[in-house]
Amino acid sequence: MFSAGSETSSTTLDWAMVELIRNPHVMEKAQEEVRQALKEKKIVEESDVQTLKYLKLVIKETxxxxxxxxxxxxxxxxxxxxxxxxxxLKATVVVNVWAIGRDPEYWVDPESFQPERFENNSIDFLGNKFEYIPFGAGRRICPGMNFGLANVELPLAQLLYHFEWKMPKGMSSKNIDMTEANGMAVSRKDDHFIVPTVCNPFTEE
Ligand code: HEM
Structure with missing residues (x-):
């Protein structure tokens, strides 16, 4: 429960932030959505997240x-x-979810980060479409799916609402190292530092 439930969510949040930094137009669109939807609010609450359609697409694409x-x-x-x-019979078969998610037979321009690809399509997290199975499929599908998504949606909305994010001085988002590490949940190999600036005046009270 602890390993399946915590590292998966934090890793997803980390990948989402890196992809947003690498794709400034997506960052801008996601920030605009959250700031429009929640303007005047001092804190982002769990119930607010339901209105954030684009943010959910960002997580889906991540x-x-x-x-x-x-x-x-x-x-x-x-x-x-x-x-x-x-x-x-009884052979162990390992399904490569990573490769399926980037298979050009199923995805247009699979190496590019485009949350819009999930707009107006019926692909969900329930494992019914085998080209997209980040939570698995069938009777062993992740039982913590909704909890896991909530654990990503709320902090991501908060990070985007309250802060502007920039690369450290002298570094470009074009050459962020995206090498993956081995582990319970596949995170990035090296930590990556990005610079937040508080942008919502309400947070300073
Ligand atoms: C973004 C978050 C998460 C992702 C991407 C994720 C993904 C997965 C995947 C791919 C599996 C294997 C499913 C299969 O074999 O078909 C799994 C299993 C599992 N997950 Fe998650 N998970 C997440 C969050 C969570 C959370 C928050 C919990 C619990 C608090 C959790 C608990 C479990 C457990 C107990 C299993 C084993 C289920 C079984 O074997 O029957 N997961 N998860």
């Missing part, structure tokens, strides 16, 4: 490109053929 659990094992329940290979 989970497509950076699923914190990229490899999911399954046992084969009956012998079958896949691409000419015989998969024997």
């Amino acid at each position: 989970l497509r490109m950076h699923p914190p659990v990229p490899l999911m094992p399954r046992a084969c329940r009956q012998e079958c053929q896949v691409d000419g290979y015989t998969i024997p």
